[in-house]
Amino acid sequence: MTEPLIQTKGMNQIIVEIAGIQDTSRAESLIKNTGKLEFIVVKDNINRWKEIILLIDNDLQNYFYFNYNGLIDFYELSNLPSPPRIQSLLVKNTDKVKVNSILNNNSKEVLVNSQLLWGKENEGLNGFTSLYLLNRTIEISGNEIKDPKAQQYPFDDINSGQWYISLGFNNPYKFEEITEDNKGKFLAIILDNEVKMAPRINQKITGGYATITGNFTGKEAKDIETILVAGELPAKINIASQLQVDASLGADSINAGFKSIIIAFISVLIFMIFFYKSFGILANIAMVLNLLYIIAFLSNPWINATLSLPGIAGMILTVGMAIDANVIIFERIKEELLKNKSFLDAIEFGYQKAFRTIFDSNLTTLVSALSLYLFGSGAIKGFAVTLSVGIICSMFTAIFITKTILLSLFNTGFIKKISI
Amino acid sequence: MIKIFHNSKINFVSKFNKAYFISLSLIIIGFSFYLFKGAEFGIDFNGGTELIIEFEQSKLETNNQKSELINLFKLNDISFSKIKTYGKNKIQILSEENLDKDFISNQISNLNFNIVSYNKIGSTISKELKNDAVKALLIAIILIGLYIIVRFDWYSAVGSIAALVHDLMIVISILIVSSVQFDTNIIAALLIIIGYSLNDTIVIFDRIRENINEFSNVDLDQTINLSLNQTLGRTMITSLTTLFVVVSLFVFGGGSLSGLSYALIIGVLSGTYSSLFVATPIMMFLRNKYYIDENEKEEKWQ
Numbered sequence: 001m002t003e004p005l006i007q008t009k010g011m012n013q014i015i016v017e018i019a020g021i022q023d024t025s026r027a028e029s030l031i032k033n034t035g036k037l038e039f040i041v042v043k044d045n046i047n048r049w050k051e052i053i054l055l056i057d058n059d060l061q062n063y064f065y066f067n068y069n070g071l072i073d074f075y076e077l078s079n080l081p082s083p084p085r086i087q088s089l090l091v092k093n094t095d096k097v098k099v100n101s102i103l104n105n106n107s108k109e110v111l112v113n114s115q116l117l118w119g120k121e122n123e124g125l126n127g128f129t130s131l132y133l134l135n136r137t138i139e140i141s142g143n144e145i146k147d148p149k150a151q152q153y154p155f156d157d158i159n160s161g162q163w164y165i166s167l168g169f170n171n172p173y174k175f176e177e178i179t180e181d182n183k184g185k186f187l188a189i190i191l192d193n194e195v196k197m198a199p200r201i202n203q204k205i206t207g208g209y210a211t212i213t214g215n216f217t218g219k220e221a222k223d224i225e226t227i228l229v230a231g232e233l234p235a236k237i238n239i240a241s242q243l244q245v246d247a248s249l250g251a252d253s254i255n256a257g258f259k260s261i262i263i264a265f266i267s268v269l270i271f272m273i274f275f276y277k278s279f280g281i282l283a284n285i286a287m288v289l290n291l292l293y294i295i296a297f298l299s300n301p302w303i304n305a306t307l308s309l310p311g312i313a314g315m316i317l318t319v320g321m322a323i324d325a326n327v328i329i330f331e332r333i334k335e336e337l338l339k340n341k342s343f344l345d346a347i348e349f350g351y352q353k354a355f356r357t358i359f360d361s362n363l364t365t366l367v368s369a370l371s372l373y374l375f376g377s378g379a380i381k382g383f384a385v386t387l388s389v390g391i392i393c394s395m396f397t398a399i400f401i402t403k404t405i406l407l408s409l410f411n412t413g414f415i416k417k418i419s420i
Numbered sequence: 421m422i423k424i425f426h427n428s429k430i431n432f433v434s435k436f437n438k439a440y441f442i443s444l445s446l447i448i449i450g451f452s453f454y455l456f457k458g459a460e461f462g463i464d465f466n467g468g469t470e471l472i473i474e475f476e477q478s479k480l481e482t483n484n485q486k487s488e489l490i491n492l493f494k495l496n497d498i499s500f501s502k503i504k505t506y507g508k509n510k511i512q513i514l515s516e517e518n519l520d521k522d523f524i525s526n527q528i529s530n531l532n533f534n535i536v537s538y539n540k541i542g543s544t545i546s547k548e549l550k551n552d553a554v555k556a557l558l559i560a561i562i563l564i565g566l567y568i569i570v571r572f573d574w575y576s577a578v579g580s581i582a583a584l585v586h587d588l589m590i591v592i593s594i595l596i597v598s599s600v601q602f603d604t605n606i607i608a609a610l611l612i613i614i615g616y617s618l619n620d621t622i623v624i625f626d627r628i629r630e631n632i633n634e635f636s637n638v639d640l641d642q643t644i645n646l647s648l649n650q651t652l653g654r655t656m657i658t659s660l661t662t663l664f665v666v667v668s669l670f671v672f673g674g675g676s677l678s679g680l681s682y683a684l685i686i687g688v689l690s691g692t693y694s695s696l697f698v699a700t701p702i703m704m705f706l707r708n709k710y711y712i713d714e715n716e717k718e719e720k721w722q
Contacts, residue, residue, distance in 0.1 A: 025522070256674030260681075263672055264665040271661055275422055313608035313680070316665060317615045324658045328623060331654040334423065353630075360571055361622035364580075365615050367567045368560040372611070376556035383611050 026223070028239060037142035037228060039178075042186035042198055043114050043133045044086045052116070052133070053089075055102065087186045087198055088130040090122055096129060117188070119195035132195045134188055139178045144170050148228035150221035163221035164213040167228070172208025180204040191224065257312070268323060276330050277419040282405060283326035286397040290322050291315075293393040298386065311382045318390025321362065325398035329354040330420060337420070344410060351403050358399065366391050425652040432648045432696060433641045433704070439697035443586055450593015460502075460601045469519040472537040473511045473528065485533075486511055492527060510536065514601075553607055557614075561585075564618065572625060575710070579703030580621045583694040587617045590690040591683055598682070605680040613687030616662065620655065620695040625703070627651050644704055648696060659692040 018027055091099055096118070119130035148167045155161050169175045179187070179201050188198040189212050196212055216224070269287070272280035294315060333350030341349065366388060373384035475485050486503060489511060493500055499517055506512035521538045528535070561581060568577035591613055595606065627647040635643055666688055670681035 256672065257669075257677055260669045260672035260674075260677065264668040267664050267668065268661050271664065275657065313612050316669075316684075317612045320616065320658075320662045320665065321619055323661050324619060324623070324654075327654050327657045327661075331651075331657070334653075335650070338423075357623055357626040360626055361619045363571075364564055364567055364618050364622050368564050368614065368618065371560040371563045372556050375559045376552055380553060380556055380607065380611070383608060387615065 026219075036190075036192050037145065038138045038190045039140040040134045040138055040188050040190060041178075041182050042087060042188050043135055044185060046086055048114065048133060049086055049089060052111075086133075087200070088119060088132045088195075090125055090128040091131050093121065093127050093129055099131070117190060117193060117195050119198070130195065132188055132198060134190075134195075139187075140169065140175065142228065144174070145228070146170055148225050150216075150218070150225040152218070152221075162213060163216040163218050164211045165216070165221055165224055165228070166209065166211045169208045169210070172206070175208055175210070176204055176206050261312075261316075265319070268319075272323070272326070276326075279326075279330050279333075279420045282402050283323070283330070283398075285405070286326065286402050287319065287322055289401060290390075290394050290397040291319065293397065294318065294386065294390050297389045297393065311386045314383045314386030315390060317365075317387060318394055321365065321391065322394035322398050325354075325358045325362070325394060326402070328357055329398070329402070333420060347403075347406060351399070355399060358395065362391050362395050423653070424656060425649070428649045428652055429645075430649060430652070431645060432700070433645055436697065436701040436704075439693075439701065443590070443694075443698060447586075447589050447593055450589065450596055453593065453596050457596065460596075460599060461603075468514065468516040468540075470537070470539040471513045471515075471519065471521075471524065471535055472506055473513065474534045474536045475509055475511070489513070489528070489533070560614075568622075572629060573707075575703045575706035576625045576629075578706055579699040579701075580618060580625065582702045583621050583691075583699035584614055584617045586694045586698045587613055587687060587690045590694075591686045594686050595683060600679050600682060603679070605677075606683055609680045609683035609687065612684060613691060616688060617691035617694060620658070620691050621699040623654065624648065624651050624695050624700065628700070628703075640704060640708060644700060648700065655692060655695070659688055662688050 016027075113136055115134050115136055117132050117134055119132055122128045122130055146168045148165055151164055151166055153160060153162050153164065182201055183203065184201065186198040186200050188195045189210075190196065191212075269284045272283050274280070276283060298311075329350055332354040333346050336346035336349045337343070369384045369387040369391065372380050373388065376384060473489065486505065490503060493503075493513075500513050500515040500519075502512075502514040504512055518540060521535065525535050561584070564584075565577045565581050568580055588610060591610065595602070600606070624647065627650055628644055631643045631647045631650075632640075635646075663685070666681050666684040669677055670685060673681055
């Protein structure tokens with residue numbers, strides 16, 4: 001993935017922009033998975049399960065399979081044997097939604113001191129997913145682990161080529177103690193509220209290292225490594241809005257938009273020359289400079305603006321106002337010339353009188369841009385930034401630069417009169 | 421020297437009554453459309469999913485493609501609220517629900533359709549967008565008003581803000597009548613229109629302010645007519661050049677810019693009109709009514 005662009009938005013939102021990825025669901029799961037890792041002991045008591053099954057639905061009972069000790073067996077509720085230890089219950093995938101809604105509604109009393117979590121889809125029995133009954137106590141959590149690493153078994157191993165994640169514990173004795181106390185039970189390893197695996201603890205595990213195997217692809221294993229290394233996020237993330245723009249659409253609309261702006265710009269340039277002759281050229285120089293200034297400003301890392309559509313809108317308004325400033329000045333100069341003032345006087349008076357007009361109209365717009373920046377969000381903020389920068393640049397170019405060029409042309413005696 | 425409207429002596433003030441009538445009837449038409457038809461909000465405001473699907477141009481007419489898509493969607497129980505052509509060979513589909521991109525992508529891949537844009541917005545963010553936009557605009561308008569009161573006077577402040585609100589209402593009315601969908605682009609357009617309208621009005625008010633100072637013994641009617649005629653050349657040149665820009669955005673800008681540029685064309689026309697026929701009459705009316713009552717010494721026209 002390319003380096004993402006991350007911005008904060010408001011009090012509790014973050015905008016993440018990633019250029020050039022195709023697989024949005026992978027990006028989404030990387031963002032959404034907060035990397036919450038837990039080790040919890042499985043409740044293997046068959047009587048607890050009986051209560052839960054009764055609660056779920058009597059019609060469903062025929063579909064229930066239990067996984068115990070690595071073997072999957074099917075039992076009718078009325079005829080449950082007492083298997084030594086239950087690891088998980090297998091639920092038909094099509095019943096998952098139903099089970100979820102029932103559990104959410106009535107399981108409060110039954111689930112004292114315990115919780116139910118879904119695992120992965122079962123490999124042995126197609127179309128079934130494991131449901132685990134777990135303690136509430138978290139034995140080890142993500143911040144107690146170190147050195148997570150995605151690794152692959154060598155191909156001559158019994159697990160030939162399979163990916164796994166190895167990790168160490170900050171306190172090896174704690175893990176040793178837990179495995180000793182719960183010998184014979186299952187220990188569920190949970191990543192972002194999904195049980196990845198629940199191996200049986202056959203003996204006390206010393207050395208402070210563990211591995212998680214969960215039928216990962218290489219990509220998944222590496223993503224999990226990334227998430228674990230980054231550590232558990234302090235807050236849960238909800239995706240509030242997701243926008244994917246195909247490069248072809250982006251390119252398409254950028255091309256069309258760019259083309260139309262170029263056409264507009266050139267027609268304005270031609271119009272100004274046609275209408276104001278040499279002064280038009282002057283105005284055009286100011287306008288091109290103005291655009292360059294804005295782009296230079298916005299490229300400044302301090303401002304950190306991403307050019308979006310509202311940003312372009314701000315630029316259009318700015319260019320419009322820059323043209324207007326020139327028109328105001330030139331029309332004023334014409335007026336003064338019609339009063340039979342000398343050319344130099346007309347320029348002096350024209351600029352002087354036009355300045356106040358431009359100052360007030362630009363400052364009013366600047367006031368509105370600033371308040372949009374302070375109180376608006378997202379797109380509106382982007383508009384306000386380009387507009388504010390644009391107004392300042394255009395006042396500078398339209399008033400200061402054109403006047404300086406004009407006056408220096410006269411003062412050097414280079415030109416006596418310019419056609420307007 | 422090309423002179424346009426120089427020496428023009430149009431009696432603007434005498435046309436103010438007609439102007440009130442035109443503006444009010446346009447707004448009333450727009451709002452009755454709003455009541456009967458309602459505005460179309462994009463998913464930026466309502467939350468939901470927007471899909472833009474591209475197809476091979478050579479294959480069929482766009483309308484056939486559209487009906488093919490509609491059938492496909494109905495067959496698969498995918499609910500959508502709107503489907504329309506978008507540019508040359510694209511179709512835009514809007515749904516209030518969260519559509520699953522992969523599922524749809526699989527369904528349409530046999531038909532040589534291709535999803536080029538997928539946009540999903542939750543309802544919290546859309547609510548926020550609406551509130552933020554309205555709040556920011558209101559505060560902006562208040563601050564603009566304060567600035568104009570300081571630099572000009574309160575008659576001008578009321579006049580400029582009335583013109584600004586007028587332009588927004590005209591643009592929104594016409595957008596509703598022409599069934600344009602309201603989304604972030606339209607917000608951007610409305611922001612430009614506010615800026616444009618304000619700029620246009622202030623330039624004219626500045627000239628009126630100057631002329632009132634210079635010809636303090638002349639009737640307000642005459643001073644205003646003089647000012648409007650003096651600035652008419654600039655008003656026309658600026659709105660023409662701005663129209664150049666927005667019309668070329670509309671013609672050459674492609675599907676994604678069409679709503680924005682359409683709104684801008686109306687906005688520029690309305691903004692130019694409102695400076696002359698909304699802002700100025702209201703300012704004149706208020707000044708005629710209240711200026712004499714106030715302390716004679718008050719000299720705000722500097």
